Structure formats: C-alpha cells, structure tokens
Amino acid sequence: MKFWIPAICILVLGVALPLAPINEYVFYAGYVVLTFVVMATAWNILGGYAGYVNFGPPAFFGIGSYAAVVLFKSMNAPLAVQIAGAALMGGLLGLGVGVLTLRLRGIFFAIATVAITFILETLMTNWRYVGGATGLQLLRPPVELYESYTRMLFAVMAGMSVGAVAIARYIQTSWLGRGLRSLRDSEEAAEASGVPTLKLKLFACAVSGALMGAAGAPMPMYLSFIEPPSTFNLSYTVGSLGGAIIGGAGHWAGPIVGAILLGTLQQIVTVTVSGEMNVLVVGVLLVVFVVAAPEGILGLARKIIRR
Amino acid sequence: MFSLDLLLEALVFGVLLGCFYAAVSIGLSVSFGLLDVPNVAHPAIMVLGSYATWVLAARTGLDPLLAGVLIMPVFFVFGVLVYRFYYETFERRGSEAGVRGLAFFFGLAFIVEVGLILAFGVDQRSVEAAYIGRSFSFGDYRIPMRMIVAFAVALVLTFGLSIFLRSTFVGRAIKAVAQDEPALRLMGANPVRIKQWAFGIATGVSALAGAMLIIVSPVEPAMDRLYIGRTFCVVVLAGLGSMTGTLAAGLILGVVESVVLMQFGASWAPAVAFGLLLVVLGIRPQGLFGR
Amino acid sequence: MSSILKIVDVSKTFGGFTALSNVSLEIAQGERFGLIGPNGSGKTTLINCVSGALRNEAGTIEFDGEDVTRLPAYQRTRRGIARSFQVPRPFHSMTVAENLAVPLEYIAHKGSLHLGDTHAEALELLRQMRLGDKADTPSRNLSQVELRKLELARAMAARPRLLISDEAMAGLSGSEVEEVLEILFQLNSRGITIIMIEHIMQAVMRFSQRVVCLDAGRIICEGAPAEIVKNPEVQRAYLGA
Numbered sequence: 001m002k003f004w005i006p007a008i009c010i011l012v013l014g015v016a017l018p019l020a021p022i023n024e025y026v027f028y029a030g031y032v033v034l035t036f037v038v039m040a041t042a043w044n045i046l047g048g049y050a051g052y053v054n055f056g057p058p059a060f061f062g063i064g065s066y067a068a069v070v071l072f073k074s075m076n077a078p079l080a081v082q083i084a085g086a087a088l089m090g091g092l093l094g095l096g097v098g099v100l101t102l103r104l105r106g107i108f109f110a111i112a113t114v115a116i117t118f119i120l121e122t123l124m125t126n127w128r129y130v131g132g133a134t135g136l137q138l139l140r141p142p143v144e145l146y147e148s149y150t151r152m153l154f155a156v157m158a159g160m161s162v163g164a165v166a167i168a169r170y171i172q173t174s175w176l177g178r179g180l181r182s183l184r185d186s187e188e189a190a191e192a193s194g195v196p197t198l199k200l201k202l203f204a205c206a207v208s209g210a211l212m213g214a215a216g217a218p219m220p221m222y223l224s225f226i227e228p229p230s231t232f233n234l235s236y237t238v239g240s241l242g243g244a245i246i247g248g249a250g251h252w253a254g255p256i257v258g259a260i261l262l263g264t265l266q267q268i269v270t271v272t273v274s275g276e277m278n279v280l281v282v283g284v285l286l287v288v289f290v291v292a293a294p295e296g297i298l299g300l301a302r303k304i305i306r307r
Numbered sequence: 308m309f310s311l312d313l314l315l316e317a318l319v320f321g322v323l324l325g326c327f328y329a330a331v332s333i334g335l336s337v338s339f340g341l342l343d344v345p346n347v348a349h350p351a352i353m354v355l356g357s358y359a360t361w362v363l364a365a366r367t368g369l370d371p372l373l374a375g376v377l378i379m380p381v382f383f384v385f386g387v388l389v390y391r392f393y394y395e396t397f398e399r400r401g402s403e404a405g406v407r408g409l410a411f412f413f414g415l416a417f418i419v420e421v422g423l424i425l426a427f428g429v430d431q432r433s434v435e436a437a438y439i440g441r442s443f444s445f446g447d448y449r450i451p452m453r454m455i456v457a458f459a460v461a462l463v464l465t466f467g468l469s470i471f472l473r474s475t476f477v478g479r480a481i482k483a484v485a486q487d488e489p490a491l492r493l494m495g496a497n498p499v500r501i502k503q504w505a506f507g508i509a510t511g512v513s514a515l516a517g518a519m520l521i522i523v524s525p526v527e528p529a530m531d532r533l534y535i536g537r538t539f540c541v542v543v544l545a546g547l548g549s550m551t552g553t554l555a556a557g558l559i560l561g562v563v564e565s566v567v568l569m570q571f572g573a574s575w576a577p578a579v580a581f582g583l584l585l586v587v588l589g590i591r592p593q594g595l596f597g598r
Numbered sequence: 599m600s601s602i603l604k605i606v607d608v609s610k611t612f613g614g615f616t617a618l619s620n621v622s623l624e625i626a627q628g629e630r631f632g633l634i635g636p637n638g639s640g641k642t643t644l645i646n647c648v649s650g651a652l653r654n655e656a657g658t659i660e661f662d663g664e665d666v667t668r669l670p671a672y673q674r675t676r677r678g679i680a681r682s683f684q685v686p687r688p689f690h691s692m693t694v695a696e697n698l699a700v701p702l703e704y705i706a707h708k709g710s711l712h713l714g715d716t717h718a719e720a721l722e723l724l725r726q727m728r729l730g731d732k733a734d735t736p737s738r739n740l741s742q743v744e745l746r747k748l749e750l751a752r753a754m755a756a757r758p759r760l761l762i763s764d765e766a767m768a769g770l771s772g773s774e775v776e777e778v779l780e781i782l783f784q785l786n787s788r789g790i791t792i793i794m795i796e797h798i799m800q801a802v803m804r805f806s807q808r809v810v811c812l813d814a815g816r817i818i819c820e821g822a823p824a825e826i827v828k829n830p831e832v833q834r835a836y837l838g839a
Contacts, residue, residue: 053409055347100589106405107345108588111539115581118536122578133574175703182689182700188651189687191671192680194705194756198670234532238417245410250691280421287414290407291396 003169007162014158018151027154031222033263034157035215039236040243040255041164042211046204047241048249049177051184052106056097056113057240058232059120060090060209064216065231069130072138072220079156083217090213091206098205102198121232135227138220153218164211169252171207180204181250212240238279239263242286248298257297316448317569318562323454325561327523329554330461331516331534332541333468334509340547341485342502342509344393345409350534351416352510356382356517357526358423361432371434372460375518379511386510389415390503416531423528431525439522457519464515468508469550481505485548536580544587546597555595559583602627602760602791603648603679608657610643610815617643618654619815625760625793630786632806632823633795636836639812641795642684645762649681650674662759676705680758682749684765684795688737694748695720695733701755720755727751727781743774750781761785762793767801775801803827811835 014034018027039057046052064086071077071085093116101112125133146152171177182190183197190197220226239262247258262282269278293300331353338346356378363374397408433439438452472478483491484501491498520526540560545552560580568576587594603625610618618640625631635641646652648659650671658667666674689697698720707716724730727747732740740748746766753761763782767775779801786792796802802809803823810820813835819826826832 047406051406053406053413055413100585104588104592107339107347107409108543108592110345110347110409111535111543112585112588114532114535115585118532118581119578119585122575126574175699178692178696178700179704181691185689185691186687188671189683189689189752190700191651192649192675192683193701193752194672194675195700196670196672196704234417241410241413249406274425276421276424280418280425283414283417283421287411287418290410290414294407 003166007166011159011162014162015155017158018146018154024148024150027148027151029263029267031150031154031157032266033260034154034161035219036239036243036259036263037161037256038157038164038215039212039240040247040259041161041168041252042208042215043240044244044249044252044255045168045171045211046201046208048244048251048254049172049180049184050201050204052102052201052205053110053241054113054205054208055110055237055241056115056117057212057236058234059113059117060093060212061216061219061236062117062120062124062228062231063089063093064213065219065226066124066130067213068217069136069138069220069226073129073136076141079218079221083156083160083214086217087210087214090216091210093213094205094207094209095202097209098202102201102205117232121228124231125228131226133228135225136220138224138226140221140224149221153222156218157215160214164215165252165256167207167211168255171204172252176200176203235279238282238286242282244296245294246285246289246296248296250295251298254296254298261297312448313569314566317565319448319450320454321562321565322558323450323458323561324565325558326461326465326554327454327457327519327557328537328541328561329557330457330464330519332538332545332557333465333550333553334513334516335538335542336545336548336550336553337468337481337509337512338506340542340545340549341481342505343485344390344506345405346412346509347409347535348412348416348419349509349513350538351419351531352382352385353513353517353520353534354526354528354531355419355423356514357521357530358427358432358517359514360518360521361434361526364434371436371518371522372456375515378518379514382514383507383511385507386513387503387507389510390506394499394502420528420531427528429527429529431527432521433525434521436522453522457523460515460519464512465550465554468512472550477501477504533577533580536577536584540580540584540587543584543592544594546594549594549596552594552596600627601625602629602662603793604658604660605644605648606658606660608644608647608654608659610640610647610652610654617815618647621657621812621815621817623810623817625791627791628786628789629791630805630807631791631793632802632809633793633812634797634799634802634809634826634832635812638814639835640815641812642764643815644812645681645764645793645795648674649679649762672704675701675756675758678757678759679762680753680756680760681762682746682753682764682766684768686742686745686749688740688745688748690736690738692737693734694724694729694737694740697737697748697752698723698755701752705756723751723755726754726784728777743770743777746770746778747781750778754785758790760791760793762795764795765797766794767796767798779805799827 043054043057046054067086067089068082071082097112097116101109124130130136140149143149143152179195179200182195183200187197243258243262244255248254266278269281289296335346335349338344359378360371360374363369363378364371438456441452442449443452472482480496480501484498488498541553541556544556560583563583564576564579567579601624605621605623608618608621621644633641647654650669658665661677661679695717699716702716702719721733724733727750729744729747729751732744750766767778775798782792794802794805806823809823809826811818811826811832818831818835819829
C-alpha cells in the first residue's frame with residue numbers, strides 16, 4: 001500500500017497534467033525522460049536483478065518502434081494495439097536471444113545483444129516498406145481529449161512508466177526476484193537450491209525485452225517519422241544502462257532516479273554545450289559509479305542515512 | 308548468377324581481408340581468450356590507435372605503418388595501466404564484478420568513441436602512403452596494394468605472437484597463467500604481473516592493428532561498433548585461447564564477408580560478422596579449437 | 599538393501615584430462631557413506647556429476663530408481679538430492695534467512711499458490727544448525743564455520759533424501775568439527791542418506807558405515823572404515839608411491 005498510493009497519484013498526475021495550460025515543451029521533453037524511465041527500469045530487471053548485461057536496448061526499442069509502424073501502416077492500428085504488438089515483438093526477441101546465449105557466460109549474452117542491434121538496424125535499413133535508410137513519414141491520427149498528440153503521448157508514457165515500475169517492483173519483492181538474485185550471486189548454488197536458472201533468465205529477458213519494445217512503440221508517432229539511425233541509437237543503451245547503474249541497479253527505484261537525473265542532465269548539457277558532450281559526461285559518470293559507487297545513488301543515499 | 312571470375316576475385320580479396328581480421332582480433336584473443344578479461348573496449352582502443360597513427364603520420368610525414376609501430380610502446384603502457392586498474396577494482400572482488408567489469412569496459416569504449424568525435428569530428432580520416440591507391444595487376448585481376456601490405460603485416464604479427472607465446476619464457480608464462488593460475492603461483496611467479504604484461508602486449512598489438520585499419524580504409528569514430536562484431540566473431544569462432552584458430556577463423560570470416568559483399572552489396576556485408584557470431588554461439592559456442 | 603543412489607560406469611573428461619574413469623557405486627537408503635581420496639582424485643567431480651552441476655560423458659546415475667543422468671541440477675535437487683559446496687557459496691547479497699528462503703520457496707513450497715511466509719520454517723532450520731541468532735545477518739558477514747553451517751542449512755531446506763556434504767569440516771577446529779558431525783548424525787537419524795567427503799580421517803571413520811577411496815578418477819577400494827584405513831593402496835594414494 002505504501003507503494004500504490006503514491007503510484008496512483010503519479011499516474012493521475014501524469015494523465016491530468018497534459019490537460020493543464022503548461023508550455024508544450026514540458027511534455028515534449030518529459031516524454032523523453034519518461035521513455036528512459038521505462039527503458040532503465042526494463043534493463044534493470046535483467047541487468048540489475050539477474051546480473052546479465054544487455055548492450056542492445058536499441059534493438060528491443062527499435063523492434064518495438066518498427067512493429068508499431070508496420071501495424072499502423074498496414075491496418076491503421078490504434079496506439080494500444082501498436083504498443084501490444086511492440087511488446088510482443090520485444091518479448092519474442094528477448095526470448096530468442098536468451099535461448100541462444102543465456103546458457104553461456106554473461107559476456108556472450110552481452111555481445112549477442114550488440115549483434116542483434118546491428119543486424120536489426122541493417123535489416124530495417126534495407127526494408128523499403130518501413131522507409132529503409134531514408135525513413136518514413138507518418139501522419140498522426142486526430143487526437144481526442146488532449147490539446148495535442150504530444151500531450152497524449154506524455155500521458156500514455158506516464159502510464160507506461162508506472163506500469164513498468166509496478167512490474168519491476170513485483171518481480172523484485174517476490175520469489176521471482178529472490179531466485180534472480182540467487183542466480184546472480186551464485187548460479188551453481190542457485191541450481192543446487194532448486195532454482196530453474198535458465199527458465200528464470202529467459203523470463204527476465206522476455207519481460208525486459210517486452211517493456212523496452214513497448215517503450216519504443218509511441219516513438220514513431222512522437223516524431224511523426226521513423227528512420228534507423230535515430231531509432232537504433234546508442235543513447236538508448238547509455239540511458240538504460242547508465243540510468244539503472246547510476247541510479248542504483250538491483251532496486252526498482254534506482255532506474256527512476258537515474259533516468260530522471262540523466263534526462264535532466266541531457267537537457268541541460270545538450271542545450272548549453274553539445275549532444276556529444278552530454279554523451280561523454282554520461283559515459284564518464286557511468287565509469288565513475290561502476291568503479292566507486294557500484295550501488296548507485298540509492299546505495300549512497302542508504303549509506304548516508306545509516307550515519 | 309555467379310561469375311567465376313568475380314568469385315575468384317572475391318575469394319582472393321577475402322583471404323587478404325581475413326588475415327587482416329585475424330591480426331585485428333589477436334589482441335582480443337589474448338586479453339579475452341587467454342586472460343578472460345571482458346574487454347569490449349578492444350575495438351575502440353584499436354580505433355584510437357588508428358587516430359593516433361593518423362595524427363603522427365600527418366604531423367611528421369612518416370609512413371603510417373612506421374607510425375603505428377612507434378605508438379605501440381605507448382599503448383603497451385596504457386594497456387598495463389588499464390589492466391592494473393581493472394584487476395584492483397574488479398577482479399579481486401570476485402563474481403559480483405562480472406556486471407561491473409563489463410559495464411566498465413563498455414563505459415571506456417564509450418568514452419573513447421565520443422572523445423574521438425569531440426576531438427576529431429565524425430568525418431572519415433585517412434592516411435597516405437606509396438602503397439595506398441595503387442593496385443597489383445595479375446592478368447585480369449586487380450588487387451589493391453594496401454591489402455597486400457596489410458596481409459603481410461598481419462601474417463608477421465600473427466605468427467610472431469604465436470611464436471612468442473610458444474617459445475619465450477614470458478610467452479609460456481602467459482599461456483600457463485591462462486591454464487592454471489594456482490600452479491603458477493606455487494612456482495613463485497606472480498600471475499598478476501604476467502597478466503598485466505599480457506594485457507599490455509595485447510593493447511600494443513591493437514595499436515599496430517589500428518595502423519593497419521587506417522591503411523586499409525578510412526576510419527571514423529563509430530567504427531569500433533562494427534569491429535566489435537568482427538573481432539568477437541573471430542575470437543569466438545576460433546575458440547577461446549587458440550592463437551592458430553584466430554587465423555583460421557579470420558580467414559573464414561574474411562571470405563564469407565567478401566562473397567556476401569560481392570553478391571549482395573555493401574549494405575549487407577557489415578552484418579555478416581554479427582550473424583556468423585550468433586550462429587557460432589548457437590551451434591558450437593566453444594568454437595573450432597576451443598578449450 | 600534398497601539403494602537410493604546408483605552410479606554406473608560414470609566417466610568424465612575435461613579436454614584431454616580424465617577426471618573420472620568408469621566409477622560405479624551403490625548407496626543404500628539411510629546409509630552413512632564416506633568418500634575419501636587425495637586432492638585431485640575426482641571426489642568433487644563425482645559429486646558434481648551426481649548433483650547435476652556437471653554432465654558425465656558416459657555412464658548413468660540413478661536416484662531412487664529413476665535415471666537422472668539427463669536432468670538439470672535444479673530438478674535433481676527437487677527430487678531429493680542436496681549438496682553443500684566445498685568452498686561455501688552463500689547468496690552474498692542476502693541475509694542468512696533469505697538464503698534459506700530460496701530453497702524453501704523453490705522446492706519445499708513449490709506449486710503452492712500462496713508461497714506464504716517461509717520465515718518461520720527458515721528460523722527453525724537455523725535453530726537446528728545453531729545459527730538461530732544470525733537470521734537477519736547479511737551472509738557475507740559470517741565466519742567460516744557459520745558459512746559451513748549455512749551451507750548445510752540451505753541443503754536441508756531442500757528437504758533432501760540424500761545429502762552430500764563436501765568437505766564441510768575443512769579448516770575447522772576440533773569442537774567445530776564435533777558440532778558439524780553431531781548435526782550430520784542427527785540428520786541421518788531422521789532417515790536422510792548422507793555421503794560425506796572429508797579429509798579429516800577420524801571424522802570419516804567415526805561417521806561412515808562404508809567408505810570408498812578414489813584415486814586419479816578410479817575407485818581403488820571399498821569397505822568398512824577399519825579396513826580402508828589399513829589398506830596399503832589407500833596409504834600409497836595419500837602418501838605417494
């Protein structure tokens with residue numbers, strides 16, 4: 001209950017805020033930050049809880065975006081269906097990569113995720129139906145209830161964020177989370193304690209992939225455009241990994257802190273200096289935290305509170 | 308329809324390319340294959356080597372290959388320091404370090420790539436030399452001279468390193484530490500020192516590989532991502548810890564990629580390495596000659 | 599005798615190295631069984647093959663009449679084979695009680711929709727292992743002997759019918775060895791078959807009803823403790839020819 005009351009409040013806020021006469025830019029930027037909240041939370045389910053590093057968030061995000069585009073273009077599917085289809089594709093991709101590599105050591109899974117990112121981007125670049133290398137323009141359908149499509153997407157993403165965090169929290173605090181943590185701590189001992197390690201890893205990978213796919217679904221509508229380079233962008237990797245690790249992997253609240261911090265940082269640095277500098281700053285922060293504060297900001301906060 | 312002539316040309320090019328890929332991967336074969344360090348920053352450091360070569364060659368007018376050789380000691384030291392840091396921060400602490408070690412090298416690769424963009428921009432850079440831009444003609448076939456130079460250097464590098472590992476004391480110590488660290492410790496050798504020299508050598512070799520890279524084609528900062536696929540494909544296909552396997556695996560990749568390039572064009576060729584990597588991981592993860 | 603574990607012609611190689619060579623053993627229900635042999639003789643490898651941590655290339659492993667050779671480790675644990683690890687492997691990010699919650703939730707209470715509070719059961723197990731007061735301690739703060747006891751407690755949480763104790767007493771003091779030995783005797787008196795791997799000879803001799811000695815991957819002799827100790831082959835294996 002301690003979780004659900006603030007969660008529902010945030011959800012209501014997220015849905016109601018776009019109705020207020022606030023500057024459009026808030027929702028434009030806020031959408032991106034919320035996307036990273038979902039991505040980092042999703043990454044954390046496999047990376048933080050189970051200890052398997054996914055270097056391919058763009059692949060899952062991208063397959064979600066392109067699935068949404070295909071559904072929209074082929075049958076004018078409403079956003080909800082696009083999101084569902086995207087989540088399904090993301091989940092299947094997670095399952096696929098998992099079946100291929102989760103039996104092996106963690107680094108092979110990590111490299112495989114790099115591989116599918118590259119392969120998917122190559123495939124989409126060569127697929128003319130979705131625009132190929134030059135991309136595809138998309139016409140937004142008319143929006144109801146909200147003043148603009150962007151505002152509606154903000155509300156949708158707010159709902160998705162609350163949903164993703166709720167899922168992550170449930171997994172973490174349940175027997176599923178304990179099983180994932182046990183296999184992260186010692187896979188051999190986990191198996192010897194009756195934990196079906198491969199099945200759990202596949203489950204975490206599929207859920208993580210599905211959430212990332214869902215996060216990718218509204219993006220084509222947000223931009224009214226889709227193209228491979230910006231869809232399969234490295235910033236999603238950095239945002240997911242960085243958000244989770246800097247915020248505090250292993251706990252559902254960490255990615256929220258990390259994503260909001262990095263999202264805000266991104267706005268400030270990109271506007272005042274440059275996009276590349278922002279990416280460099282995040283990279284440095286990531287290394288600093290991994291070396292000096294492995295439990296992230298949450299961990300640091302816990303240490304300070306204990307004193 | 309296949310043209311036999313084109314196929315033959317693709318095969319020859321593939322062999323040259325493959326040898327180059329082997330040389331480019333051999334540093335990873337040592338650092339990941341033998342030392343078990345999750346060095347995903349290997350290609351990024353190699354691209355850094357390419358840029359260092361470019362800067363040195365442009366400033367001094369030196370031949371790029373020579374420039375590459377000159378920067379090797381610098382990279383050797385850099386490698387030693389990186390390993391030392393990695394060992395103290397992660398390897399000592401045990402299994403929990405898995406995620407952190409990977410994230411560390413990813414962050415490092417990232418910093419290198421973006422650092423290069425900030426320093427040099429996203430444009431492609433290339434070097435000039437007598438052998439760049441000219442080709443050998445064998446009857447109807449034309450083979451770019453720079454590929455032959457790269458091929459020669461690659462062969463020397465691969466065999467040189469192989470012989471070094473087999474015949475010198477340090478080399479054999481490196482192979483020993485990969486196989487049985489506790490035994491080595493009992494014999495009085497310090498495994499950490501040996502591993503740090505090995506990592507340093509791997510990084511130094513990457514510098515020369517970077518020089519070869521910029522000789523073979525123009526470079527840009529984002530190339531490290533493409534080469535993650537190629538180097539890991541070679542190392543995994545070879546089988547962790549196998550030096551001779553690296554050459555065989557490199558040749559296989561080179562030929563396959565070259566044939567795909569000929570048949571399907573340049574937009575598909577880069578994905579070959581990644582695709583082959585996934586296939587190997589799925590069917591035979593221990594590779595051709597793996598332990 | 600009704601055998602609970604049948605190891606038939608098991609071989610295991612690592613690359614060029616043969617760790618186990620045609621090992622065959624039969625262990626009776628409720629037996630106290632000792633497995634000895636010099637370092638590197640293949641004891642832990644054999645245990646790993648039985649528990650499923652490793653797959654043997656040849657031979658079969660039958661548990662309670664069922665061929666488990668192809669089963670993954672977690673399924674063997676669910677069928678009743680539990681083992682402790684030679685070098686303790688606690689779930690270091692969890693407290694002692696949480697360490698036990700894992701096998702309790704995944705084996706004992708598996709299939710029950712309401713997984714409920716396993717805490718009470720965990721506390722009871724810890725009490726039996728004399729670890730009751732450490733329930734909420736992070737497992738990485740435990741001493742060596744406490745870690746060994748946690749290993750056993752975690753194995754017991756799996757409600758095994760066969761418990762394999764892999765050098766649980768190594769490096770312990772005399773009184774600590776007594777403590778662990780007493781726990782093992784108690785468990786056996788409840789009907790649990792126990793395989794003990796140890797180097798501490800007096801513990802093995804006191805505990806075991808039957809002993810087998812391994813050397814270089816082969817069984818070199820089998821019999822009552824008193825005979826084994828006097829066997830010249832065994833002495834040669836330990837002291838070197």
